[in-house]
Amino acid sequence: MAVxxxxxxxxxxxxxxxxxxxxxxxxxxxxxxxxxxxxxxKTSLFNLICGVVPPDAGSITLDGLSMExxxxxxxxxxxxxxxxxxxxxxxxxxxxxxxxxxxxDYSADRLIDVFLRPTYxxxxxxxxxxxxxxxxxxxxxxxxxDSPVMDITYGQQKLVGVARALMNEARCLLLDEPMAGxxxxxxxxxxxxxxxxxxxxxxxxxVEHNVAFIKDLCDEGVFMFAGKVLARGSVDQLIADPHLTExxxxx
Amino acid sequence: MDYLYSILILIGLFIILASSFDxxxxxxxxxxxxxxxxxxxxxxxxxMLAKHNIMPIPxxxxxxxxxxxxxxxLVAVPALRVSGDYLLIASIGFQLGLIExxxxxHEIGGAGGLTNIPSFLIRDYGRxxxxxxxxxxxxxxxxFIKWLTQGPYGRMMAAMRDDELAFSMLGRNAxxxxxxxxxxxxxxxxxxxxxxxHYFRFLEPDQxxxxxxxxVLTMVVVxxxxxxxxxxxxxxxxxxxxQMITFxxxxxxxxxxxxxxxxxxxxxxxxxxxPQGLLAAxxxxxxxxxxxxGA
Amino acid sequence: xxxxxxxxxxxxxxxxxxxxxxxxAVAFALVLKVNKVFNFAQAGVMxxxxxxxxxxxxxxxxxxxxxxxxxxxxxxxxSFILEYFGFAVLRQRKASPMFVFIFTLIVSQFISYAIMLVxxxxxxxxxxxxxxxxTLVGGIAVSAWDVPAxxxxxxxxxxxxxxxxxxxxxxxMLAVADNAxxxxxxxxxxxxxxxISMLMAGVxxxxxxxxxxxxxxxxxxxxxxxxxxxxxSTILGGIGNIWGAAVAAIILGIVQNSSILFIPSAWQGFLLxxxxxxxxxxxxxxxxxxxxxxKLKRTIRAPDALVTKQEG
Numbered sequence: 014m015a016v017x018x019x020x021x022x023x024x025x026x027x028x029x030x031x032x033x034x035x036x037x038x039x040x041x042x043x044x045x046x047x048x049x050x051x052x053x054x055k056t057s058l059f060n061l062i063c064g065v066v067p068p069d070a071g072s073i074t075l076d077g078l079s080m081e082x083x084x085x086x087x088x089x090x091x092x093x094x095x096x097x098x099x100x101x102x103x104x105x106x107x108x109x110x111x112x113x114x115x116x117x118d119y120s121a122d123r124l125i126d127v128f129l130r131p132t133y134x135x136x137x138x139x140x141x142x143x144x145x146x147x148x149x150x151x152x153x154x155x156x157x158x159d160s161p162v163m164d165i166t167y168g169q170q171k172l173v174g175v176a177r178a179l180m181n182e183a184r185c186l187l188l189d190e191p192m193a194g195x196x197x198x199x200x201x202x203x204x205x206x207x208x209x210x211x212x213x214x215x216x217x218x219x220v221e222h223n224v225a226f227i228k229d230l231c232d233e234g235v236f237m238f239a240g241k242v243l244a245r246g247s248v249d250q251l252i253a254d255p256h257l258t259e260x261x262x263x264x
Numbered sequence: 265m266d267y268l269y270s271i272l273i274l275i276g277l278f279i280i281l282a283s284s285f286d287x288x289x290x291x292x293x294x295x296x297x298x299x300x301x302x303x304x305x306x307x308x309x310x311x312m313l314a315k316h317n318i319m320p321i322p323x324x325x326x327x328x329x330x331x332x333x334x335x336x337x338l339v340a341v342p343a344l345r346v347s348g349d350y351l352l353i354a355s356i357g358f359q360l361g362l363i364e365x366x367x368x369x370h371e372i373g374g375a376g377g378l379t380n381i382p383s384f385l386i387r388d389y390g391r392x393x394x395x396x397x398x399x400x401x402x403x404x405x406x407x408f409i410k411w412l413t414q415g416p417y418g419r420m421m422a423a424m425r426d427d428e429l430a431f432s433m434l435g436r437n438a439x440x441x442x443x444x445x446x447x448x449x450x451x452x453x454x455x456x457x458x459x460x461x462h463y464f465r466f467l468e469p470d471q472x473x474x475x476x477x478x479x480v481l482t483m484v485v486v487x488x489x490x491x492x493x494x495x496x497x498x499x500x501x502x503x504x505x506x507q508m509i510t511f512x513x514x515x516x517x518x519x520x521x522x523x524x525x526x527x528x529x530x531x532x533x534x535x536x537x538x539p540q541g542l543l544a545a546x547x548x549x550x551x552x553x554x555x556x557x558g559a
Numbered sequence: 560x561x562x563x564x565x566x567x568x569x570x571x572x573x574x575x576x577x578x579x580x581x582x583x584a585v586a587f588a589l590v591l592k593v594n595k596v597f598n599f600a601q602a603g604v605m606x607x608x609x610x611x612x613x614x615x616x617x618x619x620x621x622x623x624x625x626x627x628x629x630x631x632x633x634x635x636x637x638s639f640i641l642e643y644f645g646f647a648v649l650r651q652r653k654a655s656p657m658f659v660f661i662f663t664l665i666v667s668q669f670i671s672y673a674i675m676l677v678x679x680x681x682x683x684x685x686x687x688x689x690x691x692x693x694t695l696v697g698g699i700a701v702s703a704w705d706v707p708a709x710x711x712x713x714x715x716x717x718x719x720x721x722x723x724x725x726x727x728x729x730x731x732m733l734a735v736a737d738n739a740x741x742x743x744x745x746x747x748x749x750x751x752x753x754x755i756s757m758l759m760a761g762v763x764x765x766x767x768x769x770x771x772x773x774x775x776x777x778x779x780x781x782x783x784x785x786x787x788x789x790x791x792s793t794i795l796g797g798i799g800n801i802w803g804a805a806v807a808a809i810i811l812g813i814v815q816n817s818s819i820l821f822i823p824s825a826w827q828g829f830l831l832x833x834x835x836x837x838x839x840x841x842x843x844x845x846x847x848x849x850x851x852x853x854k855l856k857r858t859i860r861a862p863d864a865l866v867t868k869q870e871g
Contacts, residue, residue, distance in 0.1 A: 084437075094434075297661075357787065485661075521673075522676060528668045
């Protein structure tokens, strides 16, 4: 069964269609790449899935639960996590504090606990810190865990973005251009983290511009154009299709 | 001596008001200047409950805080569901509207003011005891807010100020955090209102208008947003400075506007020359001292 | 109980008196649309406009027309100071919206205290008398104030429409309102356009205050309430929609003035806050805030812009 099911999803802003009857399944253990030219509606699709913008029509279910009308934070608590093209880290927090806000249920989510159950809060904080440290270890960030996120390199920030999304222990993870602007060791690290995660059973969807990145990361690709899903298949198949290549590079 | 006590009590009350306002506007980043109306609600509720012997004064004061808490939620929930900007307009409308309403209700004294509010502590233990009570509560408020903002809840507020969308995407409910913090801040102001009512024993609606809003805002901005001691310094400076003007024996028609001019002028000067206030808040949220964090 | 003559009289007077409400609302909506600021400092501009006219007519004994010009000059000067030393500086510093907002609020308070110090707290009017001769038109008393006030408002609205529609700078203003960054890319001088929009709002509120001050008493703090009325109209009219704000102002003006038929007059002042609250609680969903509307537009525009860049 698919982890995330999208059926007949439609959205337009004014006259511009960003999602046109999209049907899409994300399966556990799979990494799906979204390919398509600028303005094809890839990031818009992420925004629709996360509830940043409401759809005009269609349904999205996560593990069989409908997410219709659910606000962003509720979707996250159902096990949906994402990273952002522009990272959107919290500049006034350190690396580890950025991560510690990530668990599906955070220690201080209920204010009443803060006042009445200090030991519970301390316990949850300890667990979150342990988990954050474990993830930072895996992503090679442990040495800079107390640095402010604005003081680290772009590649490290990119890793923090992914690491923060991992705190959710999500069922479904959406990565918006995780590899762009990253090279060398960091590139390999992100690749490994994503592959490991898929193996552990998470359904992953990646938006990437660079087809080479998609090939390194994904088992399968989906070609989007003007808000439509045009084709789905192995990345090599998609690249080989002359029609799609033409659409991608324009004429 | 009474004069000195009054000033000390006002300083204490303004420390409570400014600190709780800093929690709302500084730590949580909510734009509202209607803080004095929750002070007013606490004061009136406590005064009326005590005046009609419905409950003992300490309980009445607490009830004032609770009513202020509830009232703040009534303003914040509908407004914040739309956007942060609406909170400001809704709360100003609420503040001025409620003042206008209070002027027309005879049972609470109308525009002329509510008199003969029962006093607390003073008759049995003297005015000094009230001064001590207020100053102790002021200290507790400062410590409470320091504790809250340095704990996991403070981490949430810092992140929410930075980027609300990313914050929501982690599963945190931004609206709920805002409503809660707005409520806590307003509830504290409500309790301070009760403390005011049972010492000065007279309330009138116009006391709680925009002049008072600018005064509290000035204290926070001048002292330094998001610092534990900034509001304290702000309250001290801005409470003592107008007292100095009173020594010039100016007529009240000049004194009021002059005070207002000083408050607002100071905010303007600070906004352009030293936006961080007298005490600058650290850029990075650090929480409690690392050794206390536990392993 | 409701006599037709009485009702139509009240409706007419309410309609006439809503003229200045329309002007205040239009000015507020214009600045919100173009400058993207909830400009509570408009109250300060209004106060300056009124007292400039007051000084000219009552103290210097200039004729009424010169008083109007003085009022406009006063409002223009204040608007210029606000934009040049205030908003422009804050923009350059990339101050947060909260910061800008507090600035507008504090400035308007500052001006009202300064005016109180200079002119005292007593209410006053532009002309020595605020009673206007009345003519009966078909059973309705029409005062000599009503018709010029309505005419002046209409002239301002038409002029604004023509300006936005047909002049270069009017088009620039709409472009900046639509997407300031994009407009700047096309070579529009944003700062100049924003200054013009502030100055225009200044002229509009000065005319409004002249109308108001020749009919009702004004004191230093009065402008705040008048401005809150404009805020309620702007929200009800749909943020970003100047003409919607004008229509909402007429409706609210008529409702408030004719409320005399239903509720005791002492409660009339309270009605404003009820409007404000209803506007926010009941009608906000349909209206997008400038910031949000802007983001939406950017998501639409971005692909085009990028596509052109790629081609080029």
